[in-house]
Amino acid sequence: MLGAAQMMQPVRHTEAAGSAVSVKNLHIRFGSKGSEFTALSDVSVEVPEGALVTMLGPSGCGKSTLLRAVADLVHVSDGSISVLGQPPKKAREGRDFAFVFQEATLLPWRSAIDNVSLPLEVGKHSSSQPTADPEEMLALVGLKGREKALPHELSGGMRQRVAIARALITRPRILLMDEPFGALDEITRDKLNEELLRLWQETGTTILFVTHSIPEAVFLGQYVLMLESHPGRVKEFMKVELPYPRKLAMRDTVEFIRITAKLRALLEEC
Ligand SMILES: Nc1ncnc2c1ncn2[C@@H]1O[C@H](COP(=O)(O)OP(=O)(O)OP(=O)(O)O)[C@@H](O)[C@H]1O
Numbered sequence: 001m002l003g004a005a006q007m008m009q010p011v012r013h014t015e016a017a018g019s020a021v022s023v024k025n026l027h028i029r030f031g032s033k034g035s036e037f038t039a040l041s042d043v044s045v046e047v048p049e050g051a052l053v054t055m056l057g058p059s060g061c062g063k064s065t066l067l068r069a070v071a072d073l074v075h076v077s078d079g080s081i082s083v084l085g086q087p088p089k090k091a092r093e094g095r096d097f098a099f100v101f102q103e104a105t106l107l108p109w110r111s112a113i114d115n116v117s118l119p120l121e122v123g124k125h126s127s128s129q130p131t132a133d134p135e136e137m138l139a140l141v142g143l144k145g146r147e148k149a150l151p152h153e154l155s156g157g158m159r160q161r162v163a164i165a166r167a168l169i170t171r172p173r174i175l176l177m178d179e180p181f182g183a184l185d186e187i188t189r190d191k192l193n194e195e196l197l198r199l200w201q202e203t204g205t206t207i208l209f210v211t212h213s214i215p216e217a218v219f220l221g222q223y224v225l226m227l228e229s230h231p232g233r234v235k236e237f238m239k240v241e242l243p244y245p246r247k248l249a250m251r252d253t254v255e256f257i258r259i260t261a262k263l264r265a266l267l268e269e270c
Pocket residue numbers: 030031037039057058059060061062063064065066
């Protein structure tokens with residue numbers, strides 16, 4: 001088991017890394033022949049290992065579908081997805097990724113620490129696989145002292161922190177996050193944005209993060225992937241030329257505002 005200190009070795013996010021997720025000419029169709037609906041059409045994208053990619057796009061353009069396809073939760077109609085060089089099913093079985101949803105989906109009868117340790121108890125977690133210590137993971141997400149609290153005794157932001165600690169407990173190399181802070185108030189969301197960046201820099205986890213918020217996408221993202229709709233396609237894959245570490249005050253800078261304005265204009269075309 002690895003402690004938080006070992007997980008917190010600063011990680012350099014280099015350009016030279018290989019692909020964590022490689023999507024090639026992906027098509028996803030729902031429904032049966034005759035009444036088929038194309039959710040994603042010819043989507044190709046390379047997510048470098050260790051990168052933080054935020055995903056933007058109009059409602060229904062296929063952001064969640066793409067994330068779910070990477071997680072082996074959606075059938076691929078055509079094209080391919082490779083997760084750390086293997087098919088998504090293999091990556092799922094090897095617990096190479098973890099998913100964080102908009103709702104924390106904690107078990108209400110289990111304490112914070114027991115929710116965090118749940119992935120270690122269920123499924124086929126190999127004892128040789130490195131894991132983190134639940135107590136230290138809770139400390140890492142700022143919940144030291146709240147280990148015994150039940151979900152209903154925690155705020156929405158705290159519950160989402162527990163969900164993130166739970167996702168990281170098996171030390172996945174990839175974190176898939178589908179609007180994880182979408183239901184939170186603005187101040188809590190800002191705080192969790194900063195905390196997520198800290199976690200990313202400390203753990204080196206590759207993160208794919210779906211959001212509806214342009215400022216959130218720019219503040220977090222090393223890259224922004226924008227999808228357009230009807231059918232879902234890549235509109236833009238853009239590197240965010242802002243240095244890390246990032247602090248919330250950065251959102252008031254001219255450069256930040258310039259990037260968000262560019263993305264807003266692109267989004268209006270989608
Ligand atoms: N299991 C499914 N069966 C049929 N259609 C589906 C299924 N899942 C998604 N879709 C459709 O695929 C399209 C893309 O949905 P998806 O949830 O990926 O969009 P999104 O960009 O994440 O939307 P939002 O921003 O509103 O969450 C939508 O038109 C949706 O209705």
